[in-house]
Amino acid sequence: MPSTDLAKYLMAFAVFFVSCDNNQVSIKGDIDYLGDANLIIQHQPVHYKYSPVISDTLEVSGQGSFSFSSPVFSRTIRNLQINDESYPLVFSQGSDLNITIQRAAFPKNVRVEGYPEAWDERYNRYLTEIEEIETQIPIEEEKIKVGEENNLLELSERKFKIAEEHLAGTPLRDYYLKAIGEYLVFKVRAIEYNQRFNESFDADSARNQVFSLADSLSFFTIESLKAQRAGIRDFAHYYARTFGIYDSVKSAYGQDLSEYDIKRVAYEELNEKRIQVLDHMESRDALAHARMYLVAERIGEQDLETATPSYEVYLEEFSDYPEYTEFLTYFYNEIKSVSPGQPAVPFSLPDIEDNIHTMKDYRGKFVLLDFWAGWCQPCLEEFSYMKDIYANYSRDDLEIIGISNEADSLVWVQDINRLELPWVQLYGGNGFNEKTFKAYKGGGIPFYILVNPEGKIARYNDIRPSFNFTTVLDSLLSEYKNN
Template sequence: MPSADTIKYLLVFAVFFVSCGNNQVSIKGDIDYLGDANLIVQHQPVHYKYSPVQRDTLSVTEKGTFSFTTPVSSRHIRLLQINDESYPLVFSPGTDLDITIQRADFPQNVFVDGYPDDWDEYYNRYLTEIEEIENQIPVEEEKIKVGEKNNLLELSERKYQLAEKRLAGTPLHDYYLKTIGEYLVFKVRAIEYNQRFNESFDADSARNLVFTLADSLNFFSIESLKAQRAGIRDFAHYYARTFGIYDSVKSAYGQDLSEYDIKRVAYKELNEKRLQVLDHMESRDALAHARMYLVAERIGEQDLETATPSYEDYLEEFSDYPEYTEFLTYFYNEIKSVSPGQPAVPFSLPDINGNIHTMEDYQGKFVLLDFWAGWCQPCLEEFSYMKDLYANYSRDELEIIGISNEADSLVWVQDINRLELPWVQLYGGNGFNEETFKAYKGGGIPFYILVDPDGKISRYNDIRPSFNFSTVLDSLLSEYKNQMN
């Protein structure tokens, strides 16, 4: 039974929505300063990572004012973004919004006039109330990973309770549902660590309790899953880890094996466990959404031969969900376009001295493209192995080209000088929107592409300097030399 406050908010919004007489939203506002950043209004796509993104860059005057008008057909949330930070705006037909932004505080202390209720105030209060929790959660995460006493679950539960207090029943209700998903993911993660450090821990009972809790919080409903975005992917991923598969693979292959490589080595076992989560979906709508997310992750993480069966099965079973099938078809074809055998993506990027390098400059040898950034710890952990590779192979055999996604070029320069990397370093910038990275359909970093001497893609993100690169390259070099003789 919804609370009295929830009913009040829903009734207020219903009256507001019905009274609107046109199908557009107009926003105007001011920001105290913006610097080199952009002010962006972005749609939330079908898939948080792999969908094409529709975004509008707002023109901001020297005085810091901006305006924007767009057609809308129904109430929904769009994100106001500055760099990696975002603030949710409620777009409803016929709305005029006046926005005030304090850049140093963003996304806190954004004030919106034009809502029929104080939704901006509720969200600002929520952000203020969870600020300390958000700062403490990463600290507690590190403790749970090593078996130390921690307050991770208590903090996460407190966060979703605050979200319920401030946001439940408002048009920002999705943000409340999202915190429930975060809490449940932490509950699942705790199972993996508890059984690792406590031999008497009953993982089966703990898993059953998490599913009971998830059911009681309607986590597997379509409303919740859409609000979670990547939540179902994370829940299924960490659920699979509770069966000790990661520990078994590391025991067999070495403790330094990266998570990405574990996912490939143990794909079959992990996927079987992930699919068990689908048995808990509340409706066919929920099942279609959840499976769409898992199929997309398989396309993005595995070779196409492995991913194709689940992709084709989905298209056949859920043909009545065109939004999902059209997205998966688009993404599958995008990945296919950068699969081994396809031409390498051209680029033209500067090095630290401003000299421009292109892909064509390096034909005639194998080239490892390394997409990275200084804030990416897994990227940095690969560098010692890459230095050995660079020393062990001649430049006629192998060249390494680092392409940085670092948003700030000055930070990139500092990283280059600090890390003393001997191979070619080029600057792409713009985070995950860096053009070459996007053209290769990169989803995260480190991200590796191996290009052959003829300028064609040889391996697509299934190699790691710390794991299998030398074995793969030796085989390819031998094959190539035999072809040339």
């Protein structure tokens, strides 16, 4: 059952959505094959990661046909989704759309009849023309990180030019604006790497040039920021990194320090730089949106004591933006419900031999919950430290429980056998929608929860086996045994 805050949040959305207009959009269509996947129409959430997902799962017949209708109050974009792939649909009042999907090609080659113009053909051409660029960009990203010659910025600029050509004058303009944001983020990231490998590089001048470029491309407008989704968070984050903060922290604490730990160790300094970006917002609407994103990230990544002041200030200053304040209130209370001192989330999950384990089975000792998957390299990098920890502590004091988010259980079994992890391994599956992970409001992996012997949360994702876990656990064990 949803929490009270979630129920209120969803109810407010539903009332607003249905009451604004009675005009319907109707769709029908065919898909050649779906298999075990679901065909979903997803609403655009307020926040790309922390908002509750509002979606409709379409019933697909054995012959592959489906239909759907919904009220709309203005032209809007909804995402047609299969697994991790999505295709944008333009919903307009009174429109009837007929959709044809080739599952093997999805999201390419989707045909949509019923648009007043051939927006589906434009989007398909866009996807086709950026396909090679999308393949090459990750390769060039790795080159820029180590100071090798690369053409990352040229590729990214070409992508947004292609988006401009095909989508700028259509209701799918958001994808053009999003491509601009990606290009600007790469421009900012290049500053960090250039000054790392080139002592004479003028970072101040480069930062000013990026801001001028961003202004010329209207990046800081409310229209652009909404299209970016996480773009303003990424821009502010990588802007803060251009001041050498990451390199300084690694020099002090060691090169193996994870990005998550750097964000916590250097929070004040990084945050001071991030909020400088807010000075460039072109309107109060844009400022409210950008600050909402930064406050949400703070709630999701920092302890509540650190996040609360900026959260409370936002609620007061932007009370006239209820969509944002209601979301932040919902999210803040969700995180508060899994903060230290709250009861651990109950679970009932199988191990590799189908034996069921529950959280209650491990009362009387500290338990480290490790949410992971075999494709997550930072997860794997922690395992050597975890093996040492597991060997150095008694099972009367500490148990480690791995909960896998791996979507494919056969892959999980292969990972367990390959990695030879000695602690308890349980299978949750379902990716980031794994039930226990979602109940803990996890945003990414590796994700760690430390539960105390009374079954209450002792630490919430602010510990790392490679960084501070041993120090934290020793202190908690000493306190527990002395009491």
